[in-house]
Amino acid sequence: MHLRKLNIRDADRILEWIKDPEINKYFRFDPDKMNRDDVISFIEKAQNESKDIHMAATDDNDRYLGTVSLKNINYNDKNAEYAISLHKDAVGSGVAKFATEEIIKIAFTKLNLERIYLNVFSDNSRAINFYNKMGFKYEGELEKHLQIRGEFKSLKLFAILKK
Numbered sequence: 001m002h003l004r005k006l007n008i009r010d011a012d013r014i015l016e017w018i019k020d021p022e023i024n025k026y027f028r029f030d031p032d033k034m035n036r037d038d039v040i041s042f043i044e045k046a047q048n049e050s051k052d053i054h055m056a057a058t059d060d061n062d063r064y065l066g067t068v069s070l071k072n073i074n075y076n077d078k079n080a081e082y083a084i085s086l087h088k089d090a091v092g093s094g095v096a097k098f099a100t101e102e103i104i105k106i107a108f109t110k111l112n113l114e115r116i117y118l119n120v121f122s123d124n125s126r127a128i129n130f131y132n133k134m135g136f137k138y139e140g141e142l143e144k145h146l147q148i149r150g151e152f153k154s155l156k157l158f159a160i161l162k163k
């Protein structure tokens with residue numbers, strides 16, 4: 001397994017998980033409004049961003065397996081928001097653990113951040129179990145914080161500190 005910058009050749013596999021109802025039900029974007037051009041512009045923009053880092057997790061044949069990100073990197077407060085999504089065929093493969101450990105290493109060692117935080121839909125029990133397993137600490141819940149396609153969704157907040 002490897003972690004590298006996103007590349008245009010990842011676009012089709014990214015679009016597959018964006019369009020996959022088993023995956024996109026855990027995100028707030030509207031999958032019907034996303035197309036291949038949007039994915040390509042996202043990847044292109046990601047090459048020159050300083051506030052956001054989006055990395056591709058790949059297998060040994062450089063096949064894209066998922067994206068792990070540090071977003072809204074704040075060098076004053078020394079924090080960033082973590083996010084992850086895998087292609088369905090990589091769920092349960094161990095790549096999420098690998099990619100998360102790598103990006104946490106980048107955050108705390110290379111970028112010298114103090115805190116990485118995340119939010120997750122309260123009904124996403126697999127992701128919540130995963131964050132607990134990775135050492136993120138539960139910080140509380142924003143009840144019915146979002147309305148997505150007519151349904152109120154609560155968010156759970158987690159964070160991990162450098163120490």
Ligand SMILES: CC(C)(COP(=O)(O)OP(=O)(O)OC[C@H]1O[C@@H](n2cnc3c(N)ncnc32)[C@H](O)[C@@H]1OP(=O)(O)O)[C@@H](O)C(=O)NCCC(=O)NCCS
Nearest residue numbers: 023026084085086091092093096119120125126127129130
């Ligand atoms: C969240 C995500 C990155 C986690 O990666 P993963 O490969 O599923 O994670 P793992 O299998 O290593 O760990 C999940 C843990 O949840 C638990 N689990 C397994 N299957 C589960 C299920 N069906 N329901 C609830 N918990 C489950 C287990 O404790 C498991 O850990 P363990 O088997 O190693 O003890 C991945 O599932 C994913 O991309 N999901 C879709 C997008 C998403 O939800 N992104 C996060 C948005 S906040």
